[in-house]
Amino acid sequence: MATGRTHRPATRSRGIPEATVARLPLYLRALTALSERSVPTVSSEELATAAGVNSAKLRKDFSYLGSYGTRGVGYDVEYLVYQISRELGLTQDWPVAIVGIGNLGAALANYGGFASRGFRVAALIDADPAMAGTPVAGIPVQHTDDLDRIISENGVSIGVITTPPGAAQQVCDRLVAAGVTSILNFAPTVLSVPEGVDVRKVDLSIELQILAFHEQRKAGEDATAEDEGAPPMRATPTGRKGPDGDMPAVMPA
Numbered sequence: 001m002a003t004g005r006t007h008r009p010a011t012r013s014r015g016i017p018e019a020t021v022a023r024l025p026l027y028l029r030a031l032t033a034l035s036e037r038s039v040p041t042v043s044s045e046e047l048a049t050a051a052g053v054n055s056a057k058l059r060k061d062f063s064y065l066g067s068y069g070t071r072g073v074g075y076d077v078e079y080l081v082y083q084i085s086r087e088l089g090l091t092q093d094w095p096v097a098i099v100g101i102g103n104l105g106a107a108l109a110n111y112g113g114f115a116s117r118g119f120r121v122a123a124l125i126d127a128d129p130a131m132a133g134t135p136v137a138g139i140p141v142q143h144t145d146d147l148d149r150i151i152s153e154n155g156v157s158i159g160v161i162t163t164p165p166g167a168a169q170q171v172c173d174r175l176v177a178a179g180v181t182s183i184l185n186f187a188p189t190v191l192s193v194p195e196g197v198d199v200r201k202v203d204l205s206i207e208l209q210i211l212a213f214h215e216q217r218k219a220g221e222d223a224t225a226e227d228e229g230a231p232p233m234r235a236t237p238t239g240r241k242g243p244d245g246d247m248p249a250v251m252p253a
């Protein structure tokens with residue numbers, strides 16, 4: 001559910017549509033799994049299935065990268081991993097600061113999957129003076145009083161907000177003033193940011209609400225089918241909606 005602005009046009013300057021950009025991480029995840037199994041090449045159909053994307057869409061997406069594969073052979077897995085990583089800016093290290101080191105902030109700090117994808121947790125920041133100096137995931141928590149210095153010293157351009165909603169806008173403003181230009185917001189609030197700042201919002205409760213909607217609909221279909229004596233309609237694996245059609249877990253703010 002897009003509830004804010006990302007201040008980015010639907011098509012980026014290099015001509016790759018945002019919808020394609022949103023699918024690149026899905027391809028990368030599937031390709032990384034193939035690479036770990038030392039699979040050298042993959043067909044568009046196999047990769048599309050692994051990524052949960054329609055294969056025609058995949059071929060179109062890869063055409064924006066200038067990658068067309070080889071007929072009868074498919075795509076070179078290692079080269080595609082490199083191409084997509086480069087396109088997403090993952091061939092460089094991105095220092096990330098997490099602000100609000102409670103349940104969620106600490107869980108994210110402890111998550112090993114960021115570093116392996118090029119996102120290094122460089123700083124943990126919290127307003128609670130009692131937390132200052134306490135290590136979380138081996139990184140000492142620093143106080144918000146020092147936010148400006150922490151951001152600039154660590155060259156942080158991506159900030160993660162895991163504070164209570166009431167504090168999120170103020171934290172966002174301070175991060176932006178300190179030089180942060182991309183924000184991942186977990187707090188259930190809509191953030192206002194100046195031009196040139198990207199905000200993505202993660203809200204698992206919205207995902208659950210969407211699932212609840214589908215559950216309710218399925219229950220309704222079952223009841224109707226039973227009334228009519230017909231077998232209930234169920235989504236088949238091939239007909240299942242994937243990232244092409246469903247709301248992503250991370251969405252524009």
Ligand SMILES: NC(=O)c1ccc[n+]([C@@H]2O[C@H](COP(=O)([O-])OP(=O)(O)OC[C@H]3O[C@@H](n4cnc5c(N)ncnc54)[C@H](O)[C@@H]3O)[C@@H](O)[C@H]2O)c1
Pocket residue numbers: 099100101102103104105125126127128144162163164165167170171185186187188202203204205
């Ligand atoms: N997006 C999701 O799916 C999802 C899931 C769970 C929680 N949340 C949200 O994440 C946020 C954190 O949840 P939690 O359970 O970790 O809360 P929590 O109370 O455990 O932690 C919040 C932390 O933020 C700190 N804090 C408060 N004001 C601050 C400020 N101005 N600057 C810096 N730090 C500040 C507190 O000291 C505390 O350590 C909440 O907004 C919650 O609604 C989102």
